[in-house]
Each structure stands twice: as structure tokens, then as C-alpha cells.
Amino acid sequence: MSLPAAKRWNLLPPADPSRVWALTEALPIGAEVAALLVQRGVDTPEAAAAFFHPDLRRLPNPLLMRDMDQAVARLARALHEGEKVLVLGDYDVDGITSVAMVMSYLEPLFGAERLRDYIPDRYTEGYGISPTAIDFAAANGFALIIALDCGVKAVEQVAYAASKNVDFIICDHHLPGEELPAAVAVLDPKRPDCPYPYKELSGCGVGFKLMQALGQHLGLDDAPLYDLLDLVTVSIAADIVPITGENRVLAAYGLRCFNEDGAHLRPGLAALRELATLREGPLGISSLIFGFAPRINAAGRMGDARRAVAMLLAPDQQEARYTAEVVDQMNQQRRGSDQQTTQEALDMIASSPTLREARATVLYKPDWHQGVLGIVASRCLDQYYRPTVILTQRDGKATGSARSVAGFDVHEALEACAPLLDQFGGHRAAAGLTLKVENVAAFQRRFEEVVADTLTSEHLVRPVDIALVLPLSRVTQEFFAELRRMEPFGPGNPNPVFASHRVVAVPGSARIVGQGHLKLRLASAEESGPAVDAIGFGLAEYLPRISEGQPFSVCYTVEINEYRGQRNVQLRVLDVKW
Template sequence: MRWTLKPKPEPSKVKALKEALNVDDITANLLLQRGIESFDDAKNFFRPSLEHLHDPYLMKDMDKAVSRIEAAFANNENILVYGDYDVDGTTSVALMSSYLKTRTPQVATYIPDRYDEGYGVSFKGIDFASDNDFSLIIALDCGIKALDKVAYAKEKNIDFIICDHHRPGDTIPDAVAVLDAKQSDCNYPYKELCGCGVGFKLIQALASNEGKTVEDLTEYLDLVATAIGADIVPITGENRVLAYYGLQVVNSNPRPGIKAILEQVNKNEFTITDVVFIVAPRINAAGRMKHGNYAVTLLTETNEDLAKKYAAEINDYNLDRRETDKLITEEALQLIEKLNEKDRLTTVVYQENWHKGVIGIVASRLTETYYRPTLVFTKSGDKLAASARSVVGFDVYNALEACSEHIEQFGGHKYAAGLTLKEENYEAFKQAFEDVVSKTIEPRLLVPEIKIDAQINLEDITPKFYRILKQFAPFGPGNMMPVFMTENLKDTGYGKCVGEDDKHLRVTVKQDNNISFVGIGFGLGDKLDVIKNRATFSAVYSIDENEWQGAVFLQLKLRDIK
């Protein structure tokens, strides 16, 4: 691991913020690293307010979208809410359809089949709309590149409203309205909303026509917070406000579907990390193993008993998903060994029988193992489909764009993307991808990096300090949980490996005085030698709470030691 200590802010700024907020040097440093330079900035950060959300009408085409939907209400038109099969897509569809049903009964939902239709808007979905007399499709978390599909819908007299957050291509679909802040001519102040966030802005605009404010829409924010966490968008600006209030809903009065999922684990209070690791995988599992419709059904169910039944079924899909991805990851690792491609700067593997629903997870696991841009392919109809994952600092979307002559279709983000290609183009693409990455990646990006916010001493870790740190949440990209480094540590002699196969490391560390902390390092079992015989070492860690026999104490969550 590369340890990188973030640069210290200017001492004059630290002094000014420290005095303005009456906090210590470390807290002032952490805030300045997050762009918080004044009392007002800090107030907005620590006390997010729904009043800080932007006017939805600042988004390009919002007026057109609202006017077309209002016309659909007035004319009793059938509206089809269309979304992708992942967490962002299914939460978006649940959010939009739930709201629209408070205005009209003429609403249905459509999630494409991952295997039959693939990602995004499909011709089959448009045929379904045409056959069932839908005159308006609202597409969420997809559609920004669906030029041919939107044109096809127009031929059938079906209008499109697109709510997307992916990067647009050179040409924008000819829809009634395209809501996507990443359009170059959209002046919306915040560019990092997820698909469900864009959907929320649309219902915010629609509700304002009824004289409602954003406070009247908080019941939908558990869905928005789930999508923000799952889609790994920055938790800054507007996303921070939406996630903060969404978590309040998750913890106080979640919709029956989310409540039923949370009841499957023994926990009282849920963070954004819990949402990412508990709620998101279960919702995703429906689309991966069965069909995304199951997730929408769960998320829109109002009867608690039925919600529990659906949540139990979805939990079973998630258990199946775990087994499947574990098996395929093992096969992929064996294949990489067999191909003996250790000198390559990319990992590209293909097996025609791999389950399409889990190749994204497998790509993530391979990236963790070899730490290089990774693609996992499987057969999908008469084409090959792949999920791409990248390493921090390298834009895999741009790399795929540079190989587009070999690709049929692709889309996604900087760190995660999907594509399809013809089988006969696989080898040429694999080599082209390797060539592009070799020419453009900086060698240091192939070594995992830990960014350290501050170097501190153990005596700095007090209950008061931790209480302030907790208020930095919700954590995520753009506002990660603070990571600290401490030098001159010694284990008190109780350090040992714990867990299955002694994978993890448990230590009790001291610095120069009598203050000691328990540290737990998941996956650091092989570092036991570093701490043996009271050798001096440095550690990188975050701070969290652990409960043991009714007592709560602070502990170090070790990231690395050397």
C-alpha cells in the first residue's frame, strides 16, 4: 500500500477556523480539507437543511418535463415509469411511480430483463408501452444515449422524458425533456445527483405545482439515500443533504420494504455504510438473480406483512448471488493463473457460462486482488457482455471510448462501466484495451493508495473528538471517513490473529504514555510479524466504536501497518 499524507492547509486558515468554531487543530484541518473554510460553511456541513436544496427548475428542460406530465394527468393518459434493474434504477422507479400514483391511477412500471433486454431503454419495453396504450414513458437512471429507442418510440406516438445522470454522448435523444445535469448546456448548480436524485428533483417540481414543499416529500428520501449510497456518487452538496435526511427516514420511519430488509439484521441505528452493505445488495440481487420487478414490488409495497414476505424472498436471491459470485471469482482467479498474464496492466477474462448478473461483483473482486483495470465477460445472446471496474485515479470509461471500434455498445462512469461486443472482436478488443491502458495509466496507480487525513497521537483520541467526528457523517466519496496515521506504536503483548483462517489482526497498542487502544485489522493477519516482540510500528486507521458486554469503547480500525 502507498501511504499518502494529504497536504496540510494554510496555518492562517487553520487558526481562523479553529477560533471561529472553538475546535482543536486536527478538527480544523479535517474541515479545511473538505472545503469548509468559515463558520457558515461549517454550519451547513454539520447541520444540513432541506432549504439548501436547489430549485428544481434550474435544471434544463424541467419546465418541459413538468408541463408534459401535467398534461398527461389532465388527459388521463397512461404513464409508464421505466428504470434500470440496479439499485439506482429500481429505487428511482419506486419513487416516481409512488408519487405519480398520488396524482393519477394511470401509472405502471417497467424494468428491463437483464438477460433478455440488457441495460437501459429497450425496443421490447417500447413495444410493451405501445401494445398497452402508454403515451408517455418516464425513463430513470438510463436513456441519455438511447437515440434510436427514443426515435422508435416517437414513430409509435410515445413521448419520452429522460431522467439520467450518466455522461451524455455527442447527440442528445429527441425526447420531450432530458433531465441530466451533466449536459454541457445545463446550468444546474450540482452535477453529481444519482438517477434517483434526478427523479426526486422532478417530483419536487411537480409537487411545487400543488403548493407542496420539499418537507412534504421526506417520505421518499429513504429511497434516495439508498440510491446515493449504492451508486457511489459524491456525498457532497445536495447529495449530502438528501443522504442526511434520507438516513433519518431510514432510522425513524422507513417504507415497509426497507424496514423489512433492515429487520433481517440485528442493529438499532443504520449508517450510509449499512445501507450500502445491507439494503443495496438485497435490492440488487433481485435484478441479478431473478428480475428487477421484485425489487420495485418490495419498495412500493405498503402492507408490512407482504413486505416481509417479499424481503424474505429477496434475501434468498441474495444468498444465491453470494454463492454464485464466490464460485465465479474462484474460476476467474484460476483462469488468470492459467493464462499467466501477470505482466499485463489489465485483467480481461471470459467464460461463456458465467452468470451475467454477478460479473460486476466478480470484476470488483478481481480488481481488489490484482489492482488493475478489469473486465469480466460472459455470453449474452449472440454477443459478449462485460462489466468493467477500475482502480482509483484511472478513467475506465475513457479507456473504453478509445477502444470503441471493437465495441457494439458501452456506458457508465469513471470507475464502473458495461459493454457488449461481437465474439469475433473479443481478442482484438482485449489487446486494444491493454494497449490503451499501458499508454495512459501512471504506474503509481497500480499500487493501492491510502490517503491519510492527519498524523495524530493516541492522546488526541478522546470521546469529545470522536463525538465531533461522528457528525462528519454521512461518509462517502468527497467526504470519506477520516483516516489517521500514528507512529511509534507498540503492541502491549496481546497481539494475535483472529477469525477464520487467522485472517484478521487484533492488537492493543500504546504510544509513549499509558493510553492504550484496541486495534482490529481486517485482512491484516499476515502482518503479525510486524508487531511481534514489542517492535515499534506505524499504523493507518479510522476510529470507531465497539460494544462489548454492554460497554462501549473507542477502537482503531486498522487499514495498514508497517
């Protein structure tokens, strides 16, 4: 086997020493944590105090969001006039949690008989608001649809609904088009004319602000609203929105539902936590991403996403456990499908010299399951770090998902291929596309040309952003406790990566564990001090050279390893250099 793929170490610019000093003087924190805060723009004592003490009472007023007053008025009218409301969401985690959150809040107000959830079928209706959903609403007496995590570009669909006397309130967080739908209200902080101060809410977060505004209008207590933050936090984690500003406050409180004894965690999520068999210790954003999101997503990928909604709305542990087991079984089916498809895709690359040497990966197989293509694209990108498109066939068309490397805009690359595509959409890092099957070969050639012309050799080396260089002696349990005050970690507030130079493996400590992982104890080659446990996933090929005893450099994150009741600080090694 070859050595792990090389990584590009980027040492982040050093923090302003005067600002670091100001934080250490004002707050009980060490210089390293102060430097991390300044690097992230939290560079005054006041900002740092607010960062360390998230406060729901300081959330922006929901009425600052454009159209919020109209949305609340229309929803209040529906409540008082006995209208039925359809709560519609996308089929991914953000949409599913949005629907469960709004249903949970509105049911005590409206009654179950006047509410119904609706998730479009991924394969027969596609993304967002479909004519099928509108026809369902009109035929069943729903005068109002609340669309969650979708709808900001649904101009034609909302016009069609108006012709059926069905109103829309849209809660979205995606970039709008040139024309907004003529809905009663379009709630989207990314609207150019929206003055709401925080722009990075998840779709569920926008729905939460609507419920917050409705509660204020009706004079309701905040407690039922805050009970919804477990769902909002799952959406924040799964949708990879920045853990900054308002999202950080919402996530910090939501994680308490998972981690604090006696805290409210809905039965569906509690059942899912048991089935996910997550490791001991407090759950963070990454636990929700890897333990909860794939299972909730699997319902929409492999069947009916409403099963996931039913799980999240289950009123008791018995029903929650049953629905969670159904969702978990769907996830196992999804895993089997994506593992098989991933292996087939990697085999296709390995068996073709042309594909191995290409600057991009474009693979097509007509019998691959559409629901796993994004996952397979990400797995291929992990193995061959380059822009990747995975395609299958559905309804006579080739359809698929694209994923990109850091710094390369895959949506822009698809725009350069637009004459060959029927439709595409997404953003810099990920996109979806549809094209005629007969255009697949031409698209493979054109996409490769575009990528080869614009991709630099630097793009093809995975970057690691290193916040600080530390002496190994600084990595202690006390230091880890300081770092934990910066949680929850995620996009915009990442778990900091550190580097230490001239370290060696304690003789006899380095060994291979599991499937190709490196376990060892590290010590400084130049100063005395205790050795530190370390593990490097997928780094077993470094064992022979590490065992030679020559000093090397490591970059890593810091964690606590809990084993048989013992808690020890541990480095999670990301890369090694000599």
C-alpha cells in the same frame, strides 16, 4: 501466506492554519476537525455551519433545471386529462429506487389504475429504454413515459416513441451525447446548457427534483415528498455519487428515516434491514452500500427487478416481509454464483504464469453468469490490483465488465481497443463491453499492450490518502463524537484516515480472530496514555513481526465497537509500516 499487498501512503496537503484557526474560533470544534473541513473545501465559518446543519429548505429550486417547466406542465396535463403514465427505470439500485420513489409520490395523485412501473429485462432488453418498453406503453394506452436513471442518449428510442404517440420525460444524471433526445423534457444537470447549480445528483435525485417541482406547482405539502428520502438515500449510496452539496443534505435527512425512533421508514426497507442483520448502531452510507444495495441489485441480476420494486412499494409489513425474503433469496443465489465464479477466475490466474505476471487481467469463460461479472471483476481487482475485464458469452457474443485501479482510465483503454469491440461504455473506473467471441484472444493481447504501455508502477500500488498524523492519545470517544458531526461519509466526504507513528502492541494483546483478522491493543512507544483497541481485517500475517515489540506506524479510521453493551473507541487499521 504472503504479507498483505503493499499500499502507498499519501499524506494530504496540510490545511491553511489561518482558515483552521478561523473555524475553531467561530465554531465549537477542535483543530483536527477544522483541518479536515478546510482540506475538503469547507473553509469558512458560514460554510462549516451549513455543513454541520443540513437544511432541506436550502435546496436549490427545481425549476432551475433545464426543461423542468415543460416536464411539470406535461405531467400536470396528464394528471388533469386522465392519462396513463408508465414509470420506467434502469434495473440497478438507482433505477429501482427511482421507480419506487416516483410511484410512491404519484399514486395518491393519479390512482393506481393509471400508473404502472416498468423495469427492462437485463438480458432480453438490455440497459435503458428499449423498443419493447415503448411497444408495451403504446399497446396498453400509456400516453407518457417517465424514464428514470436512463434515456439521455436514447435519441432513436424517443423518436420511435413519438411515432407511436407516446411522450417522454427523461430524468437522467449521465453525461449526454452530442444530440439530445427530442423528448418533452430532458432533465439532466450534466447537460451543458443546464444552469442547475448542483451537478452530482443520482438518477433518483433527479426524479426527486421533478416530484418537488410538481408538488410546488400543485401547491402540495412537502411532508409526503420528504417521506421519499429513504429511497433517495439508498440510491445515493448505491450509485457512489459524491456525498457533497445537495446529496449530503438529502442523505443526512434520509438516514434519519433509518436511525431515528419514530421516523418513517417504508416497510420494504424495514424488512430488508432485518434480513441484512446489520451490526448494532446507527446506519451510515456504507451500511446501505453493503447491506441494502446488493440485495436490491440481485433482483435485476438474477431474475426480475420488478420484484425489488414491489418490495419497496409494499404497503404493510406482512407483504414487505414476503417480498423482501424473495429478494434476499435471489441475493443468496447471486452470492453463490459470484463466489463460485470468483474462485474460478482466481484459479485461472494462479495457474497461469502469463496471467500472474501480466499488467492487466482479461478472463473469459462462456458459462459464467452475466449478472455477477462486475462483482467478480472487483473481487479479482482486490486480489490482483490491476485493470480487470471479466467476460462471458451471451447470444453468441462475448460480453462483460471492466474495473480499474485508482488513476487509470479503463474507458480510455477500451477506446484504444475499439476496432475489436462491437460496443462499450462507462467511465474511468468501470465499463461494460461486447465483442465477437472470435475476437476475445486478440482483445486480451491488445488490452494487455495498451495497459502495459500506459500503466505506471505507481498505479499498481493501492493508495491510502491520509488526512492527518495524530498522537494516539488524541483518539478518544470525545474525538469520535466530533468526527461523527462530519457524517454522512462517502465519496467526496470520505471517512478520514489518520496515521500514528511509533506505536506498539500491548504485550499479549495481539491475536488472530475470524478468518485472518488481526486484533490487538495499541499504545504509544514514546508517551504515556491509555491503550486503544484496534482491528485489522485481513492483516493477520503481520502478527509475528508486531509481536516482536518493535515500534511501527499504522494508518486507520476511527469507529466505535459495541460489544455486550459496552462501547469503546476502536481503530480500524488499514495498513502497517515499519
